[in-house]
Amino acid sequence: MKTDLSKELIGITGEFKGHVPLLEVSGISVTFGGLHALSDVSFTVEPNEIIGIIGPNGAGKTTLFNSLVGLQKLSSGHVNFDGKRISGHKPHSIAAAGMTKTFQNSALFPGMSVLDNVITAALLRNPLKTARQESEKVLKKLGLYEVKDTDVADLTFPQKALTELARGLASGPRLLLLDEVMAALSPSEMDDVIGVIKEIRKSMSVSFLVVEHHMRAIMALCDRLIVLNFGKKLAEGTPQEIAKNPQVVEAYLGSSASVLGGEHAA
Amino acid sequence: MKFKGVTLNARTAVYLCLAVAFLIPLGMDPDGYLLRIVSMVVLFAAMAQAWNIVGGLANQLSLGHAAFFGLGAYTSTLLFIRQGISPWAGMLAGGVVAAVAMLLLSIPLFRLRGHYFALATLAFAEVLKIIAIHFADLTEGPTGITIPYGEPSFANFQFESNTSYYVVIVALFAVVSLIFWKLSTGAMGFRLRAIRENEQAAEVSGIDTYRIKLGTSMVSAFTMGMCGTVYAQFTYFFDPESIFSMTGISVRVALICIIGGMGRLWGPLIGACILIPLDEIAVNTMSDVAGLGPFVTSVILIAAIIYEPRGLISAWERLRRRAQKKHAAQSGQAAGAV
Numbered sequence A: 001m002k003t004d005l006s007k008e009l010i011g012i013t014g015e016f017k018g019h020v021p022l023l024e025v026s027g028i029s030v031t032f033g034g035l036h037a038l039s040d041v042s043f044t045v046e047p048n049e050i051i052g053i054i055g056p057n058g059a060g061k062t063t064l065f066n067s068l069v070g071l072q073k074l075s076s077g078h079v080n081f082d083g084k085r086i087s088g089h090k091p092h093s094i095a096a097a098g099m100t101k102t103f104q105n106s107a108l109f110p111g112m113s114v115l116d117n118v119i120t121a122a123l124l125r126n127p128l129k130t131a132r133q134e135s136e137k138v139l140k141k142l143g144l145y146e147v148k149d150t151d152v153a154d155l156t157f158p159q160k161a162l163t164e165l166a167r168g169l170a171s172g173p174r175l176l177l178l179d180e181v182m183a184a185l186s187p188s189e190m191d192d193v194i195g196v197i198k199e200i201r202k203s204m205s206v207s208f209l210v211v212e213h214h215m216r217a218i219m220a221l222c223d224r225l226i227v228l229n230f231g232k233k234l235a236e237g238t239p240q241e242i243a244k245n246p247q248v249v250e251a252y253l254g255s256s257a258s259v260l261g262g263e264h265a266a
Numbered sequence B: 001m002k003f004k005g006v007t008l009n010a011r012t013a014v015y016l017c018l019a020v021a022f023l024i025p026l027g028m029d030p031d032g033y034l035l036r037i038v039s040m041v042v043l044f045a046a047m048a049q050a051w052n053i054v055g056g057l058a059n060q061l062s063l064g065h066a067a068f069f070g071l072g073a074y075t076s077t078l079l080f081i082r083q084g085i086s087p088w089a090g091m092l093a094g095g096v097v098a099a100v101a102m103l104l105l106s107i108p109l110f111r112l113r114g115h116y117f118a119l120a121t122l123a124f125a126e127v128l129k130i131i132a133i134h135f136a137d138l139t140e141g142p143t144g145i146t147i148p149y150g151e152p153s154f155a156n157f158q159f160e161s162n163t164s165y166y167v168v169i170v171a172l173f174a175v176v177s178l179i180f181w182k183l184s185t186g187a188m189g190f191r192l193r194a195i196r197e198n199e200q201a202a203e204v205s206g207i208d209t210y211r212i213k214l215g216t217s218m219v220s221a222f223t224m225g226m227c228g229t230v231y232a233q234f235t236y237f238f239d240p241e242s243i244f245s246m247t248g249i250s251v252r253v254a255l256i257c258i259i260g261g262m263g264r265l266w267g268p269l270i271g272a273c274i275l276i277p278l279d280e281i282a283v284n285t286m287s288d289v290a291g292l293g294p295f296v297t298s299v300i301l302i303a304a305i306i307y308e309p310r311g312l313i314s315a316w317e318r319l320r321r322r323a324q325k326k327h328a329a330q331s332g333q334a335a336g337a338v
């Protein structure tokens, strides 16, 4: 009963003493030479949430993802995952804890088939035999089963992006960061992927952080949005709130229609 | 082809031929030149296979594997001469010493990227050579060590007939190749391939790239140390210059593997079958003109690398695929004509 009560309280207040969010990002900054790629960014992610990260090119979205999964050293601040400090840890141990990402410019393993790429990640939590079965399941879900034996170097751009997504899912994450996986997809392929992501959140209770320029996808997927601009968090709120936020509108140098109406907001 | 109920496909046929090829030298003159060359070919194939574990599987190009070779040779030989410990036990001790040396070397190196590993291993072998020359109390110095010829016995790792050494060398090649094969297949094979193709993506997928690279490089050093012991027992003599040699050992085993096919099980054997006889011919026929022999081999090597950078095994596979396609096209035409 106690846990039920606390859950309700979180629902009401959004905060509760002793409550631990899935991801807690506290004042992280990253500098490259003199460039502040991220400045004092803080936010939290709850289990089963899908959060969109939007912002113009160069805003620091990829840098944020790299910082979270351990590919990028922080200049300051820290990150907790499931209540444990993970900033400073190596990417493989963060992946083992349950957070991984896809790469914006596909970073698959060339010379290996689609299936072998996915198996490699599935081996994190499975022996080879079950890793193969799990991987085939994921490929079926994403409509990649027909090309499972194709060398990833021979895939089309959309197939590469989907293989990135499949590999991310296969490692069994609790929070998966998607860096523009839908950039090359056609509208109908995008709808399929949106459906798959929502289904996975429900069936496997995976949370997502989504960087995407397609506003239609962002609107269809996300519970909350975080807006980055020049490395700073400009705003945070529901898609509707963000659409009305004057600062955000200004950052995008246009009307509110171009923020959340057009295909390419950035 | 069906043969007494056993279906003989191309692959098993190749393996049968290979097994027969390994048996042929058993019939050679034990004191002959030919058996010696064949033994050297297989020994260098074993050394190149040891190199292949770190160079081919983990993509860490070592140019100093003579270091681990020499550590193996010195460890087992000194234990045998000074303490009377059987070289078989010495071989394992030498492997451990080599692996620990690799560990100490790798901890700082893996943090660096690119060619640092190659340069540092190269320097490490040179430093060991200098140490071996100057600490004569321990190593007998520049004159080298001659293994005293005692009563031939298995325990002493000394045999009457060179044929026995050949058998030991083949067994060594089999053991190192088995280790290579175990690492390159199964779950570890997936992880190593991922590390080779994209280290960042491998890390993010949950692979501890540092630990796996460290582990494979230590296994490589261990097996190279074992080769050093076998070499010492086979030749009865070695000195710092020859055992820690950059051109004679370090670069040579790397080249054998690159020529044959890096990361491929049969690459080292193919490379050794070509490079060792070639070196031998160069030494015997062109020694009048200084440097001509090495020059000719270098030219052949460069040509081979330009023609097929992934090694001769890949070139062979490409030719075979082309032949199969041609064959398929021809039989397709024939079927069409009927």
Ligand SMILES: Nc1ncnc2c1ncn2[C@@H]1O[C@H](COP(=O)(O)OP(=O)(O)O)[C@@H](O)[C@H]1O
Pocket (backbone or CB within 6 Å): A032, A035, A037, A055, A056, A057, A058, A059, A060, A061, A062, A063, A064
């Ligand atoms: N490794 C790096 N070294 C130097 N500058 C970088 C590096 N990675 C990103 N940047 C810079 O940091 C800023 C943020 O980049 P990025 O995170 O890729 O933006 P986004 O993904 O939002 O388009 C850009 O100005 C970019 O040029």
Ligand SMILES: [Mg+2]
Pocket (backbone or CB within 6 Å): A061, A062, A063, A104
């Ligand atoms: Mg980006």
